[in-house]
Amino acid sequence: MGDHDTWYTVLMPEFWARLEHGPLKEQLGREWEWMFFSDTHFSLVHVAGALITCLFLVFAASRYRASIEDQTKGVVPPRRWTLAAMVNGFVEAVFNMATDIMGEDQARKFLPLLGTLALFIFCCNIQALIPGFLPATDTLKTNLGLAAMAFVIYNVVGIRAQGLAYFAHFLGPSFSFSANGPKAPWLFWLMLPVELASHIGRPISLSLRLMGNMVADHKVVGIMLTLVPLFVPVPFLLLGVLVCIVQTVVFTMLTMIYIAMAAEHAEGH
DSSP states (O other): OOOOOOOOHHHSHHHHHHHHSSSHHHHHHHOOTTTTBBBOOOOOOOHHHHHHHHHHHHHHHHHHHHHTTSSTTOSOOOOOHHHHHHHHHHHHHHHHHHHHHHHHHHHHHHHHHHHHHHHHHHHHHHHGGGGTTGGGSSSSHHHHHHHHHHHHHHHHHHHHHHHGGGGGGOOOOOOOOOSSSSOOOOHHHHHHEEEEEHHHHHHHHHHHHHHHHHHHHHHHHHHHHHHHOOTTHHHHHHHHHHHHHHHHHHHHHHHHHHHHHHHHHOSOO
């Protein structure tokens, strides 16, 4: 298989050829070049990877729901380490991390978002370790979409929690030059561009960090499987699992921090 080949491109070559060389390429493909943005191979395999992840998560959620609708109502843990138990442990870990960062009330409120985000990223990442699959998170398209969603959500949360006072964060602290003088953000001319650059850089750093680590991990594992397919790739696969977990934690944790910072009422503004 080549760098852009997967089981679904190999098993259905004619379908993928029509899909990737048809009208979609003319509408979504990129032919321009600028700086490090060179002409790239147009592919939709990341879309297939995201769809596979969504289908798996729907199945996992159905199994988990069935496990809490039995006679025990989910009070008694299952005796076997089933898919439902794995989902329960994963989401519980996300909730515990969110509680430490955001507080229990905020953690309960945003658990559906944060739990789904963590599950989606992890299941996409783990596809990099399965021969014949490509993770949806090794492309900037998927990651930038996730990061943009986090960017919009934490800003909306800040506006809903603080109203127009939320934008005072961008102007810096308010202070007075005298004891009885009016308080004003006198350093707004300095703080405003800094804060804007900081907020714009958040989705960019989130997406580039995730993409860079997943591309590197996928390349290393693929090279080792090609050179020495027996035994030698095992340590790299274990390291790849660690990379998948760490990158899921980093993306989800930073999203929690951004939401918590936007929702809190800072003093001095």
